[in-house]
């Protein structure tokens with residue numbers, strides 16, 4: 679059976695709250711999904727999942743170094759994420775604070791790994807964004823994303 683993981687780095691809890699919302703929605707949509715801080719995940723264990731969702735606070739318009747380190751640690755098995763589903767989300771301090779560049783930076787790494795990334799024509803196009811603590815609107819986007827990733831992953835792995 680397909681399974682997924684949501685991995686996040688979070689210092690003050692905003693990105694963690696988003697991660698939990700997304701993972702909950704994925705589980706409720708029928709895709710068994712774990713939710714782990716990046717410090718609790720080894721590079722090797724990632725390869726056992728069919729879908730990998732990565733979240734980071736926006737730091738200077740980019741992902742935090744802690745998440746980038748995990749991505750860099752995947753290089754010894756480069757190519758083995760080919761065809762898996764990937765997605766990204768972020769929390770930032772400001773509306774135009776570089777949140778979309780952060781998401782795109784994560785997505786670039788997913789694409790370089792051969793992963794399948796689905797955009798969203800109606801919701802947050804690249805992935806959910808929260809300005810500070812997630813509110814109801816952000817929760818809606820996280821749930822929407824979780825459902826869409828779960829449906830895509832179930833379809834691909836059926």
Ligand SMILES: Cc1cc2nc3c(=O)[nH]c(=O)nc-3n(C[C@H](O)[C@H](O)[C@H](O)COP(=O)(O)O)c2cc1C
Nearest residue numbers: 688689690691692693735737738739770771772775
């Ligand atoms: C080192 C550092 C760099 C940051 N850079 C940005 C930035 O470029 N743009 C922005 O909008 N917020 C920036 N922030 C604010 C965080 O993205 C924001 O507080 C976020 O919600 C923190 O997420 P967390 O609660 O998951 O740790 C920065 C914060 C830190 C600590």
